[in-house]
Amino acid sequence: MAIVASEILTRLHSIYSAEDLIVNEDELIVYECDGYVVEKKMPEIVVFPTTAEQVVETVRLCNEFDLPFVPRGAGTSLSGGTLAVGGGVMICLTRMRQILEINERDRYAIVEPGLVNVHLTQNLKGSGFHYAPDPSSQGACTLGGNVATNSGGPHTLKYGVTVNHVLGVEFVSPTGELIQLGGPLGELNGYDLTGLFVGSEGTFGVVTKIWVRLTRDPAAYRTMLGIFETVSDATEAISGIIGAGIIPAALEMMDQGIVGALEDAFHFGFPLDAGAVLLIEVDGLDVAVDLEKQKIIELCNQHGAREVRSADTPAERQLLWKCRKQAFGAIGRLAPSYCTQDGVVPRTKLPEILDFIIQTQKEFGIRIVNVFHAGDGNIHPILLFDERDADQVKKVIAAGDAILSKCIELGGSVTGEHGIGVEKINFMDKLFTADDVNVMTDIRSAFNPKGNCSPHKILPTAGACGMEHIERDKPGRQAAM
Amino acid sequence: MAIVASEILTRLHSIYSAEDLIVNEDELIVYECDGYVVEKKMPEIVVFPTTAEQVVETVRLCNEFDLPFVPRGAGTSLSGGTLAVGGGVMICLTRMRQILEINERDRYAIVEPGLVNVHLTQNLKGSGFHYAPDPSSQGACTLGGNVATNSGGPHTLKYGVTVNHVLGVEFVSPTGELIQLGGPLGELNGYDLTGLFVGSEGTFGVVTKIWVRLTRDPAAYRTMLGIFETVSDATEAISGIIGAGIIPAALEMMDQGIVGALEDAFHFGFPLDAGAVLLIEVDGLDVAVDLEKQKIIELCNQHGAREVRSADTPAERQLLWKCRKQAFGAIGRLAPSYCTQDGVVPRTKLPEILDFIIQTQKEFGIRIVNVFHAGDGNIHPILLFDERDADQVKKVIAAGDAILSKCIELGGSVTGEHGIGVEKINFMDKLFTADDVNVMTDIRSAFNPKGNCSPHKILPTAGACGMEHIERDKPGRQAAM
Numbered sequence: 001m002a003i004v005a006s007e008i009l010t011r012l013h014s015i016y017s018a019e020d021l022i023v024n025e026d027e028l029i030v031y032e033c034d035g036y037v038v039e040k041k042m043p044e045i046v047v048f049p050t051t052a053e054q055v056v057e058t059v060r061l062c063n064e065f066d067l068p069f070v071p072r073g074a075g076t077s078l079s080g081g082t083l084a085v086g087g088g089v090m091i092c093l094t095r096m097r098q099i100l101e102i103n104e105r106d107r108y109a110i111v112e113p114g115l116v117n118v119h120l121t122q123n124l125k126g127s128g129f130h131y132a133p134d135p136s137s138q139g140a141c142t143l144g145g146n147v148a149t150n151s152g153g154p155h156t157l158k159y160g161v162t163v164n165h166v167l168g169v170e171f172v173s174p175t176g177e178l179i180q181l182g183g184p185l186g187e188l189n190g191y192d193l194t195g196l197f198v199g200s201e202g203t204f205g206v207v208t209k210i211w212v213r214l215t216r217d218p219a220a221y222r223t224m225l226g227i228f229e230t231v232s233d234a235t236e237a238i239s240g241i242i243g244a245g246i247i248p249a250a251l252e253m254m255d256q257g258i259v260g261a262l263e264d265a266f267h268f269g270f271p272l273d274a275g276a277v278l279l280i281e282v283d284g285l286d287v288a289v290d291l292e293k294q295k296i297i298e299l300c301n302q303h304g305a306r307e308v309r310s311a312d313t314p315a316e317r318q319l320l321w322k323c324r325k326q327a328f329g330a331i332g333r334l335a336p337s338y339c340t341q342d343g344v345v346p347r348t349k350l351p352e353i354l355d356f357i358i359q360t361q362k363e364f365g366i367r368i369v370n371v372f373h374a375g376d377g378n379i380h381p382i383l384l385f386d387e388r389d390a391d392q393v394k395k396v397i398a399a400g401d402a403i404l405s406k407c408i409e410l411g412g413s414v415t416g417e418h419g420i421g422v423e424k425i426n427f428m429d430k431l432f433t434a435d436d437v438n439v440m441t442d443i444r445s446a447f448n449p450k451g452n453c454s455p456h457k458i459l460p461t462a463g464a465c466g467m468e469h470i471e472r473d474k475p476g477r478q479a480a481m
Numbered sequence: 482m483a484i485v486a487s488e489i490l491t492r493l494h495s496i497y498s499a500e501d502l503i504v505n506e507d508e509l510i511v512y513e514c515d516g517y518v519v520e521k522k523m524p525e526i527v528v529f530p531t532t533a534e535q536v537v538e539t540v541r542l543c544n545e546f547d548l549p550f551v552p553r554g555a556g557t558s559l560s561g562g563t564l565a566v567g568g569g570v571m572i573c574l575t576r577m578r579q580i581l582e583i584n585e586r587d588r589y590a591i592v593e594p595g596l597v598n599v600h601l602t603q604n605l606k607g608s609g610f611h612y613a614p615d616p617s618s619q620g621a622c623t624l625g626g627n628v629a630t631n632s633g634g635p636h637t638l639k640y641g642v643t644v645n646h647v648l649g650v651e652f653v654s655p656t657g658e659l660i661q662l663g664g665p666l667g668e669l670n671g672y673d674l675t676g677l678f679v680g681s682e683g684t685f686g687v688v689t690k691i692w693v694r695l696t697r698d699p700a701a702y703r704t705m706l707g708i709f710e711t712v713s714d715a716t717e718a719i720s721g722i723i724g725a726g727i728i729p730a731a732l733e734m735m736d737q738g739i740v741g742a743l744e745d746a747f748h749f750g751f752p753l754d755a756g757a758v759l760l761i762e763v764d765g766l767d768v769a770v771d772l773e774k775q776k777i778i779e780l781c782n783q784h785g786a787r788e789v790r791s792a793d794t795p796a797e798r799q800l801l802w803k804c805r806k807q808a809f810g811a812i813g814r815l816a817p818s819y820c821t822q823d824g825v826v827p828r829t830k831l832p833e834i835l836d837f838i839i840q841t842q843k844e845f846g847i848r849i850v851n852v853f854h855a856g857d858g859n860i861h862p863i864l865l866f867d868e869r870d871a872d873q874v875k876k877v878i879a880a881g882d883a884i885l886s887k888c889i890e891l892g893g894s895v896t897g898e899h900g901i902g903v904e905k906i907n908f909m910d911k912l913f914t915a916d917d918v919n920v921m922t923d924i925r926s927a928f929n930p931k932g933n934c935s936p937h938k939i940l941p942t943a944g945a946c947g948m949e950h951i952e953r954d955k956p957g958r959q960a961a962m
Contacts, residue, residue: 163676189909190912192644193921287769411665420671445927
């Protein structure tokens with residue numbers, strides 16, 4: 001596409017300054033993949049708009065030159081959500097990162113999509129408010145990316161996922177119109193298109209502005225660490241806590257493998273011989289959380305806890321959360337490569353899926369450690385391997401596939417919060433009937449008639465866009481991983 | 482359409498028994514309107530399916546004979562959501578009212594669409610669970626209708642509206658396919674079409690099964706009645722309560738006019754000379770609600786409350802809620818006819834819109850009383866008139882229009898929970914840009930390509946279906962009322 005390239009480049013140079021445009025291969029390589037490192041595809045051009053108007057012009061240009069385009073935030077997607085399938089133009093939104101308004105009285109903020117998640121909460125410090133969804137990657141991931149994948153996080157057990165906190169979005173449609181859905185009051189009239197947009201993984205357009213709900217800071221926290229001999233005891237305790245009508249702000253499980261890695265990294269004092277550790281947090285009024293804490297300790301003990309510790313100071317609480325949020329970093333100590341899976345089962349099926357994961361380890365000879373949002377039934381088995389060993393790679397793909405298929409069999413599904421992306425696109429046929437997939441495809445076409453905006457995400461894009469390409473380039477490293 | 486009618490009737494008789502099919506005009510007249518009594522249109526045929534298969538066959542038949550069709554539950558819509566615009570077949574779902582499953586462990590129930598809202602909660606009595614959304618009409622309205630309009634209710638301030646409690650729907654698409662969206666775990670993968678479906682006012686198809694979330698009963702309630710000299714003091718108290726970080730389970734305001742009518746009807750002991758009464762409920766753990774109650778009383782007093790009473794026994798609480806939920810019935814004592822409006826403003830704009838309503842009363846010489854979900858900024862001014870007086874009818878229409886336009890001006894919108902229906906369809910152009918409306922129309926077409934399913938609801942249906950008809954029949958009584 002050399003001639004087109006030179007033409008489109010000239011046009012792009014009239015929209016972007018030189019430092020907001022990348023075409024050199026050695027710079028483009030940074031954008032060849034995201035947190036899902038298994039599949040790679042370089043975009044042909046990366047642009048860094050600073051205004052919505054630039055995004056409009058870019059999208060119109062892509063349509064004129066019949067090029068695919070894909071939005072990208074920080075690139076922390078774990079499912080290849082920002083992979084430039086088919087090449088084309090990547091619209092990187094990290095330079096649109098302003099907070100445009102904070103309205104404490106009506107409890108919303110207006111932000112640009114490239115704002116890093118935690119920066120919003122940091123800006124709210126002292127106001128008594130925060131932004132509730134807190135993905136583990138919140139120190140890096142952008143709010144635009146959170147909108148695309150409907151991100152969760154440890155505190156979404158009580159506070160809900162991104163869609164519960166997004167009141168409106170402004171976006172550039174795949175055909176180049178600037179459209180607003182919702183606003184400070186949310187989407188009250190007509191179809192809930194804001195709700196539909198959140199989680200559409202870039203297939204409905206490029207977000208340029210977001211109205212988010214602000215959440216009041218809780219008056220008090222109580223954070224506990226329940227230490228159990230076995231994973232099964234820990235999951236029974238979870239059912240006991242939720243069954244007692246307590247909704248913890250967070251309820252996270254870590255198994256022995258991950259606890260070992262965390263202890264090596266952070267020296268928190270985790271017991272290395274315990275089968276599982278539960279990180280449990282309640283929030284609310286002081287008296288209420290004291291009562292809930294007492295009840296939770298009782299329930300943990302009833303279900304065979306060896307010990308229940310408390311994080312009694314803010315510093316201890318912060319360290320505990322640092323451990324949990326940086327768990328994935330600590331895994332680097334366990335193996336050269338790892339693949340984080342993301343499955344969901346009804347909470348009552350947690351013991352069953354965890355048993356299955358143990359079996360899977362044995363069957364495939366792959367080590368798997370677990371850290372996950374137990375309260376939601378959202379598992380994150382982490383498959384450890386060495387990517388230089390082709391045999392191990394194959395086994396990891398097969399083991400991940402087996403675990404996800406088991407999730408479906410147990411009435412669950414293949415992603416809780418990481419999205420379908422390109423990674424799990426082949427599972428859609430297993431999850432949905434042909435009629436269901438047709439409805440989804442029709443809806444995508446209503447927004448994205450040519451399929452050139454984020455092609456081959458969530459749903460296959462007909463004919464187009466070189467996914468075959470990727471599979472051909474990397475035999476044996478496919479979507480299931 | 483006599484010939485077609487005789488053909489289609491024969492075919493319908495092969496699907497339905499005689500008692501599940503209405504064609505006589507004196508029986509059809511019952512279905513000529515819903516709670517929005519201003520516009521009327523008789524369906525040509527009403528059917529009462531008892532199975533999803535019957536719905537599929539009916540929809541296919543309507544497509545074959547090119548007839549419009551519209552689903553209906555209990556007909557409590559306040560916006561003409563079930564009006565048979567263009568005649569055709571009405572699919573009345575009140576005989577599909579079974580509870581198919583209650584799963585307390587995984588906290589969901591599966592119900593048929595014709596189940597009356599309160600019957601689900603009654604069935605759950607003693608289990609420790611209930612179904613949270615509680616529209617004022619909950620003793621009559623159906624869950625299918627709640628899904629169609631995304632119904633709210635007093636307790637949605639804390640617990641959210643219908644969409645937050647619907648995990649999945651099975652529906653017959655406008656082209657006659659039986660489709661399932663979501664399920665016991667909700668819609669985890671792909672687009673959130675369940676969320677999109679809720680609130681689509683019948684334009685995406687006919688619901689045949691619903692998966693709903695069960696909510697744990699709170700451990701304790703505290704219910705208070707704050708009595709204020711003026712509406713403005715009451716609204717300031719509301720801002721104070723919410724600003725203090727308390728989220729009441731319900732926060733309802735009633736003005737002097739409505740309090741008088743309620744007192745006449747129920748003899749609760751409401752003070753007849755107070756400017757406004759706030760009904761405030763908190764729920765949660767005993768100690769927590771005691772603290773919140775104390776704080777709320779303080780805040781009410783700080784904002785000039787004359788008195789704050791408590792409903793101290795379950796019987797008192799129940800009577801208070803009965804008063805609130807039957808407020809609309811009590812209005813019959815005030816005037817021969819009334820029109821309940823439904824607007825939304827940012828909560829901080831409540832004093833402004835209430836002042837405007839007082840002005841509007843004076844300007845148009847129409848009495849208006851107010852009862853509404855103050856915590857949400859969702860107003861329900863009730864315009865009193867005599868429908869036999871054409872001049873009053875005109876004034877009511879104009880006054881309602883003025884109030885809704887003011888809501889838009891204040892950054893709000895024209896419906897909080899009653900839906901657009903046919904009533905407010907002309908406001909869509911004021912609320913949305915042409916591009917926004919185009920996106921909505923495209924989305925509707927993806928589900929409803931011919932526009933024959935619930936025509937002329939939410940969005941105008943091109944050319945078709947005799948809405949002009951209705952306007953011609955009733956000059957001067959139009960959509961704004």
